[in-house]
Amino acid sequence: MESLLHSVQGFIYPDELQLQWSILIVLYPFITGLVAGAFILASLERVFNVEAVKPTYRLALLTALAFMIVAPLPLQLHLGHPERSFEMYLTPHTTSAMAMFGFVYLWYLMAVLVLEIWLDFRKDIVLTARASKGAKRALYRAMALWSDNISERSLRIDDKVGKFITIVGIPSAFLLHGYVGFIFGSVKANPWWSSPLMPVVFIFSAMVSGIALVMLMYQAVNWYRKTAVQMSCLDTIARYLLYAFIIDFSLEMLDLVHRIYEADESFKTLDFMVHTKLYFSQIILQIFVGTLVPIGLLALVQLVSVRERARRIIYGASGVLTLVGIFAMRWNVVIGGQLFSKSLLGYTTYKMGFATREGLLPALILLLLPFAILYLLVKLLPPWPEGDLARKE
Amino acid sequence: MNGWLKDREHLARMAVIFAGALVLFLVVRAVMVPNGFGTYGHFRSGALKDNASHPLSYAGRQACGDCHDDIVASRKGSKHERIGCEACHGPLSVHADDPDKMKPVLPDAKTICLTCHLENVTKPKSFPQIDPAEHGDGGPCTSCHNPHHPEIS
Numbered sequence: 001m002e003s004l005l006h007s008v009q010g011f012i013y014p015d016e017l018q019l020q021w022s023i024l025i026v027l028y029p030f031i032t033g034l035v036a037g038a039f040i041l042a043s044l045e046r047v048f049n050v051e052a053v054k055p056t057y058r059l060a061l062l063t064a065l066a067f068m069i070v071a072p073l074p075l076q077l078h079l080g081h082p083e084r085s086f087e088m089y090l091t092p093h094t095t096s097a098m099a100m101f102g103f104v105y106l107w108y109l110m111a112v113l114v115l116e117i118w119l120d121f122r123k124d125i126v127l128t129a130r131a132s133k134g135a136k137r138a139l140y141r142a143m144a145l146w147s148d149n150i151s152e153r154s155l156r157i158d159d160k161v162g163k164f165i166t167i168v169g170i171p172s173a174f175l176l177h178g179y180v181g182f183i184f185g186s187v188k189a190n191p192w193w194s195s196p197l198m199p200v201v202f203i204f205s206a207m208v209s210g211i212a213l214v215m216l217m218y219q220a221v222n223w224y225r226k227t228a229v230q231m232s233c234l235d236t237i238a239r240y241l242l243y244a245f246i247i248d249f250s251l252e253m254l255d256l257v258h259r260i261y262e263a264d265e266s267f268k269t270l271d272f273m274v275h276t277k278l279y280f281s282q283i284i285l286q287i288f289v290g291t292l293v294p295i296g297l298l299a300l301v302q303l304v305s306v307r308e309r310a311r312r313i314i315y316g317a318s319g320v321l322t323l324v325g326i327f328a329m330r331w332n333v334v335i336g337g338q339l340f341s342k343s344l345l346g347y348t349t350y351k352m353g354f355a356t357r358e359g360l361l362p363a364l365i366l367l368l369l370p371f372a373i374l375y376l377l378v379k380l381l382p383p384w385p386e387g388d389l390a391r392k393e
Numbered sequence: 394m395n396g397w398l399k400d401r402e403h404l405a406r407m408a409v410i411f412a413g414a415l416v417l418f419l420v421v422r423a424v425m426v427p428n429g430f431g432t433y434g435h436f437r438s439g440a441l442k443d444n445a446s447h448p449l450s451y452a453g454r455q456a457c458g459d460c461h462d463d464i465v466a467s468r469k470g471s472k473h474e475r476i477g478c479e480a481c482h483g484p485l486s487v488h489a490d491d492p493d494k495m496k497p498v499l500p501d502a503k504t505i506c507l508t509c510h511l512e513n514v515t516k517p518k519s520f521p522q523i524d525p526a527e528h529g530d531g532g533p534c535t536s537c538h539n540p541h542h543p544e545i546s
Contacts, residue, residue: 014515090422093435115407122403145410147403154400161404 010346019338022358024074030330036177037210038064046166052236058383060214066374112169119162177206191266192337204248211241212322242298269344290325294318452489471542502533
């Protein structure tokens with residue numbers, strides 16, 4: 001207690017001394033954002049028939065699924081007693097946005113992602129079942145629901161149903177992440193969070209992070225498999241990233257300008273916080289390194305002709321910086337919103353543990369876990385073009 | 394009909410799995426949600442009865458005053474007049490039922506007073522609060538203050 005008091009400036013209430021929402025709660029919107037963004041990129045190809053991004057379609061879906069499986073884990077680790085989360089389904093509290101997340105999550109996971117992946121991979125699953133023996137055959141036959149029918153007509157029907165699910169999936173993806181922003185935006189007691197723009201900003205930042213992740217994954221996977229990157233695909237994704245980024249940045253600036261112009265009673269406090277405690281994570285990391293630099297790099301490629309190798313490096317660098325910037329944005333929202341007192345007269349400090357339940361180590365593990373799951377998913381359902389797979393075998 | 398279903402059979406199988414999962418969920422829900430849940434609000438109505446059936450620990454100040462009217466009189470006009478007896482003396486319903494069965498222990502005046510009166514910047518300034526390192530001679534508060542009428546006149 002005594003040592004904690006040294007991290008306090010000005011006047012704060014006793015329950016504001018220690019932050020209740022830790023880095024795990026930072027991870028949660030970051031991960032769900034990646035899911036929504038990756039899915040929206042995949043949907044572009046499906047619904048709007050953008051041929052250029054087709055090579056990333058299946059990879060984006062599997063990436064979304066891998067991150068989706070991990071999404072609730074930070075919340076459960078933060079709250080403890082993960083077995084109690086099932087109660088949310090048994091006795092749903094319909095007036096609580098947080099409680100309704102269970103249904104949004106389940107809907108998105110089962111009715112959208114799993115179904116769409118199953119329909120898209122069904123032909124591969126059946127073909128693998130046919131070509132395998134023993135336990136592997138049993139596994140793939142079970143995954144195909146013991147159906148062996150991959151007639152042209154059945155695949156056409158799958159495609160139609162898949163397209164319908166994608167169309168339903170896009171608003172679902174918006175709902176999933178818009179809802180995360182809604183939770184923060186609807187905390188009316190907290191002027192740092194309370195803004196009707198919050199869900200919209202969250203959706204666009206989700207798209208930015210998801211597109212950046214898929215762009216990086218596509219390059220990484222091709223590097224790992226020693227296959228050629230399709231530059232038309234990479235260029236298109238980078239262009240989408242730039243567009244989404246410009247909208248996202250404009251919205252965030254709109255929010256900022258609105259706050260500055262409105263200058264309500266909380267403004268001085270928040271302004272002081274941005275210039276002191278959040279200076280590095282907000283001004284340097286989020287706005288400069290994580291937004292302006294990648295936007296500048298991506299815009300540069302649009303304006304001047306850059307050689308292929310240099311473009312790949314630029315896309316790689318801007319992808320990594322984008323993810324850093326979006327993570328910093330989540331950090332600034334979640335942690336920043338708890339650093340100042342409700343009295344608007346004081347500030348506290350966030351002290352992150354390392355190998356504690358809500359420390360840096362579990363956060364890093366949770367951040368790496370989706371990649372391990374993705375590795376398994378890719379082993380189970382190789383997302384590469386069929387011809388490519390056949391050539392390899 | 395058979396022709397129509399032929400190329401949709403796998404979809405029907407998936408639909409059956411989803412429907413099966415939904416039925417399983419409804420069964421689990423019916424089994425796991427306790428009776429009376431939601432009758433009065435978002436809780437099990439039987440919980441009210443369960444709580445009401447717990448034995449009482451506190452007798453209430455009325456019961457204390459029935460025997461200790463001298464103490465009630467000594468607290469008149471004091472800042473502590475409205476504080477419940479058991480807030481300092483602890484739960485005493487057993488004592489109130491049968492005074493011989495349980496004798497209350499006198500609270501430790503060195504610690505119990507500080508529960509409320511330890512100096513803290515978040516307490517209102519008008520509320521009496523002390524830093525034990527600076528206030529008093531290190532002895533129990535009761536050496537100067539009468540806990541039932543703490544003002545020093």
